[in-house]
Amino acid sequence: GESVGLHLPTLSVQEGDNSIINCAYSNSASDYFIWYKQESGKGPQFIIDIRSNMDKRQGQRVTVLLNKTVKHLSLQIAATQPGDSAVYFCAESPMDSSYKLIFGSGTRLLVRP
Amino acid sequence: GAVVSQHPSWVICKSGTSVKIECRSLDFQATTMFWYRQFPKQSLMLMATSNEGSKATYEQGVEKDKFLINHASLTLSTLTVTSAHPEDSSFYICSAPVGRTDTQYFGPGTRLTVL
Numbered sequence: 001g002e003s004v005g006l007h008l009p010t011l012s013v014q015e016g017d018n019s020i021i022n023c024a025y026s027n028s029a030s031d032y033f034i035w036y037k038q039e040s041g042k043g044p045q046f047i048i049d050i051r052s053n054m055d056k057r058q059g060q061r062v063t064v065l066l067n068k069t070v071k072h073l074s075l076q077i078a079a080t081q082p083g084d085s086a087v088y089f090c091a092e093s094p095m096d097s098s099y100k101l102i103f104g105s106g107t108r109l110l111v112r113p
Numbered sequence: 114g115a116v117v118s119q120h121p122s123w124v125i126c127k128s129g130t131s132v133k134i135e136c137r138s139l140d141f142q143a144t145t146m147f148w149y150r151q152f153p154k155q156s157l158m159l160m161a162t163s164n165e166g167s168k169a170t171y172e173q174g175v176e177k178d179k180f181l182i183n184h185a186s187l188t189l190s191t192l193t194v195t196s197a198h199p200e201d202s203s204f205y206i207c208s209a210p211v212g213r214t215d216t217q218y219f220g221p222g223t224r225l226t227v228l
Binding site for chain 2 (some may be wrong): 034042044101
């Protein structure tokens with residue numbers, strides 16, 4: 001079936017460095033993409049989203065890039081902090097899916113002090 | 114952002130009993146809510162779509178008689194795990210889209226342990 005997947009299950013970065021988390025999606029009908037952060041024992045927390053008519057969107061310390069040609073999504077975190085340590089999920093919403101989200105497998109980000 | 118709450122945050126029950134989990138949108142109305150299940154070190158899997166005033170829509174492979182969903186009001190959806198068994202032990206999370214946007218906010222999750 002169609003799915004959203006990630007290239008790296010675990011990413012370890014030095015505090016202060018930039019982090020890049022990648023995601024591949026396969027549903028060409030998806031028109032909305034979201035990144036969520038999930039800390040242990042908690043629900044996912046919205047980070048940033050992007051629609052398919054854009055290729056880049058910036059937030060506070062985060063940037064999401066969308067490459068529709070290769071069906072690739074990435075999350076960039078600038079100046080990574082210990083509080084950024086968590087599991088990050090990308091999710092896609094296929095067009096006309098009534099807000100359903102399909103989640104990727106997740107990447108664990110570990111920030112070294 | 115919008116706030117979604119869940120109750121209880123964790124529950125332990127005996128095999129064969131039923132457990133009800135509540136999902137509430139605290140500062141907005143939600144005609145649609147979603148229920149997910151997450152096993153340890155895995156991603157979220159959509160179980161069903163809860164629709165206010167109508168029947169829930171279940172994803173393929175999810176037993177509707179096992180996981181009863183009731184969307185009684187615009188701010189409350191409940192998930193009842195009936196005749197729970199140890200394999201039902203999981204982290205159950207609900208979400209709701211805000212208004213007519215795609216942005217979904219998630220509850221804090223409910224940890225269910227079936228002995």
